[in-house]
Each structure stands twice: as C-alpha cells, then as structure tokens.
Amino acid sequence: MSVTAPDAGLSTVWDVGLDDAPVALSAQGDLVAVAGAEGTCSVLDLATGERTHSVDLPGGALHAALSPDAGHVAATGPTGYALWSRHDGGTTVRETGAWSSVARWADTERVAVGSGRRALVLTTDGEELWATEPAASTVTDLAWMRGGRRLAVAAYGAVRCHERHQTAPVRTYPYLGSHLTLAVAPTGRWICSGNQDASIHIWRTRDAGELTMSGYPEKVARLAFDDTGFWLAADGAPDVTVWDFSGKGPAGTAPRSLRCHESVTALAWRPASGGHLATGGDDGTIALWRATAGRPEARLRPARTLDGDAAVAALAWAGPHLLIGAHRDGRVRAYRLPSRTTL
Incomplete structure (x- = not known):
C-alpha cells in the first residue's frame, strides 16, 4: 500500500489477510467484525487485527453487526442469520431459507434482522420477541428510531415504522419504488431512502412532508448521516453528493460534490469529526474528505488518498482515531489518525 498524500500523522496499525472476501464491516468497543461472501464472519481484535473468533453462516453472508x-x-x-455470544463463544444459527439482508442493534439486548418480507426482533440468544407483518417484498434495510422504541423497515413501496411489539405499522411513508438503503437522522427529524430508480426520497417525520432528489446516473445504494444529522452523504454517481439538512432541509439547494472514484463502493462519516468523511472505490482507493467545506455546488478534492490493490468492500470507524478498510481481495487494514482535526 502507498500513501499518496503527505503524511500528517496517519499510520497503518495492522494489515491482515482473510480467506473469505469481505462484504461488510462493523466496529464496536475492542472488536471488529468482518462478514465474508462465503459465510465466514471473522471477529478481529481491534488493537492487533488478530482473529479471535469466527462465525460460519451457511449459504454466505451479506452483513454483520x-x-x-x-x-x-x-x-x-441469503439463507438465514446467526448470533454469536462473546461471553461463552456460543453461536445460534437459523437457516430460515429467507433472504436476510441486514441486522441492526437497538441496544445491547435486542437486534432487528430483516428476514424475507418481515423484520424479526430478537434477544441475544435468538429468541424472537416480536415480528412485523409481511411487507410487499423482501426487507432491504432497517433503522432504529427514538432510542430503540421504534423500528423503520424499508421494502418495496414504503418505509413502515413499528412500535415495540406492534406487528402492524403505526406510520407508513409511501413511495412507489424499490428502497435499497435507509438513513434516519440522529435527531429523528428525517427519514431518507436510496432507491433503485436512481433517486433519494426524503420524509420529514413530524408532518410526513416529502421531497425527491432524482437525476442520479446510477441507483443510490449507500446513504449516511453524520453525527449531527445536518449532513447526508450519498452515492449514485462517480461523485459522492453531500446534502445540507440544517435549517429547513435540502429543498431548493444543491449538494457539494466529492469526486475521486470511478464507482463508489463504501462511505463512512468520522464520529464527532466536524465534517470528515471516508469513501472507498472499486479502484481500491480510500479517500478522506473535509466533506462539508466550501459552498453548495462546490466540487471538493480529497484531503488524502490511500491506494489499495483491490476494490474497497467496506469502511468503518472505530471511534474518531481508527479507520478500518476492507478490500475484496481479503485485506483488512486499520489506519490511525491521531487528531480529531487531522485527515
């Protein structure tokens, strides 16, 4: 690997190779979980990159949390889901035969799993607490709201919100199309979906006011709000677009544009960073951005780029100082940024 920008304190903490091509990353506490396409979920020590445990999911993996x-x-x-406990090393595997797209934790005790056309809310032992009624098609994404008291479920035709233990939705946000990804502002003020029809659809939760941002050249498969809820990053083009949701929201405004990759494959906001964003591309490049600088319609340049040998599969921040990048050739690397203000 080569660092193509002048060094400003960034260093590679560890660099490991896995036998299964990564498709997703999650970092919490002192661990990193890496989901592999063939179904091996590797649990790595954050400090060293050493693999401490693995979870095997028959039929392959799509996501790990x-x-x-x-x-x-x-x-x-594609065929079910698995839960692993660090306390005793036990793994519970459920081969349901239903496409299980994603898992989202409400807290340390409850996790929601997309399972076919329903969302299942489970305990850490895999006990089903409740499930949503079937949606029109396969659940594609989930997001917890109101501190884990409400679950947003994305599937074809609508985003539906369920209160705890309520199978029927208490609020429905319709949009005729296939939702690929979901982002809810940390404030709870906005729900956004990235869609197969190359658009972002936005609902204002207090009154269900709607806005569609269309015209993307490609489907919008990745959305992410920063910690403030004022900035939304999206793919859907060679440019990453960054929309300003402060004030009255993005209606009538133009985004900032970030161009570094031919095709965007990952994006992740630095926690509590004041506008720092990491993006990855199919060319193996990881770019670090001051993504909220400049004015609307500005085209920004990366503050730093890191070159890899294979497409970036996923990015995750482990706090504000460690960035984890996974490449499709099995390489997983941790980079240290010692200052909150340094990229």
Whole structure:
C-alpha cells in the first residue's frame, strides 16, 4: 500500500489477510467484525487485527453487526442469520431459507434482522420477541428510531415504522419504488431512502412532508448521516453528493460534490469529526474528505488518498482515531489518525 498524500500523522496499525472476501464491516468497543461472501464472519481484535473468533453462516453472508457493547455479533445472509455470544463463544444459527439482508442493534439486548418480507426482533440468544407483518417484498434495510422504541423497515413501496411489539405499522411513508438503503437522522427529524430508480426520497417525520432528489446516473445504494444529522452523504454517481439538512432541509439547494472514484463502493462519516468523511472505490482507493467545506455546488478534492490493490468492500470507524478498510481481495487494514482535526 502507498500513501499518496503527505503524511500528517496517519499510520497503518495492522494489515491482515482473510480467506473469505469481505462484504461488510462493523466496529464496536475492542472488536471488529468482518462478514465474508462465503459465510465466514471473522471477529478481529481491534488493537492487533488478530482473529479471535469466527462465525460460519451457511449459504454466505451479506452483513454483520456488533452490539454496542461488543458482546454479540449478528450476521445475516441469503439463507438465514446467526448470533454469536462473546461471553461463552456460543453461536445460534437459523437457516430460515429467507433472504436476510441486514441486522441492526437497538441496544445491547435486542437486534432487528430483516428476514424475507418481515423484520424479526430478537434477544441475544435468538429468541424472537416480536415480528412485523409481511411487507410487499423482501426487507432491504432497517433503522432504529427514538432510542430503540421504534423500528423503520424499508421494502418495496414504503418505509413502515413499528412500535415495540406492534406487528402492524403505526406510520407508513409511501413511495412507489424499490428502497435499497435507509438513513434516519440522529435527531429523528428525517427519514431518507436510496432507491433503485436512481433517486433519494426524503420524509420529514413530524408532518410526513416529502421531497425527491432524482437525476442520479446510477441507483443510490449507500446513504449516511453524520453525527449531527445536518449532513447526508450519498452515492449514485462517480461523485459522492453531500446534502445540507440544517435549517429547513435540502429543498431548493444543491449538494457539494466529492469526486475521486470511478464507482463508489463504501462511505463512512468520522464520529464527532466536524465534517470528515471516508469513501472507498472499486479502484481500491480510500479517500478522506473535509466533506462539508466550501459552498453548495462546490466540487471538493480529497484531503488524502490511500491506494489499495483491490476494490474497497467496506469502511468503518472505530471511534474518531481508527479507520478500518476492507478490500475484496481479503485485506483488512486499520489506519490511525491521531487528531480529531487531522485527515
């Protein structure tokens, strides 16, 4: 690997190779979970990169999520899901035969799993607490709201919100199309979906006011709010677009544009960073950005780029100082940024 920008304190902490091509990353506490395409979910020590445990999910993996206390891993895949406990090393595997797209933790005790056309809310032992009624098609993404008291479920035609233990939705946000990804502002003020029809659809939660941002050249498969809830990053083009959600929101405004990759494959906001964003591309490049600098319609340049040998599969921050990057050739690297203000 080569660092193509002048060094400003960034260093590689560890660099490991895995036998299964990574498709997703999660970092919490002192652990990193890496989901592999063939179904191996590797649990790595954050300090060293050493693999301490692995979870095998028959049929392959799509997603992995560590619980907030790093005590459990939920892994999902085309044929079911698995839960791993750090306390006793036990793994519970459910081969449901249903496409399980994603897992999202509400807290240290409850995890929601997309399972076919339903969302299942489970305990850490895999006990089903409740499930949503079937959606029109396969659940594609989930997001917890109101401190884990409400679950947003994305599937074809709508985002539906469920209160705890309520199978029927208490609020429905319709949009005729296939939702690929979901982002909810930390404030709870906005729900956004990235869509197969190359658009972002936005709902204002207090009154269900709607806005569609269309015209992307490609489907929008990745969305992420920063910690403030004022900035939304999206793919859907060679440029990453960054929309300003402060004030009355993005209606009538233009985004900032970040161009470094031919095709964007990952993006992740630095925690509590004041606008620092990491993006990855199919060319293996990881770019670090001051993504909220400049004015609307500005085209920004990366503050730093890191070159890898294979496409970037996923990015995750482990606090504000460690960035984890996984490449499709099995390489997983941790980079240290010693200052909150340094990129």
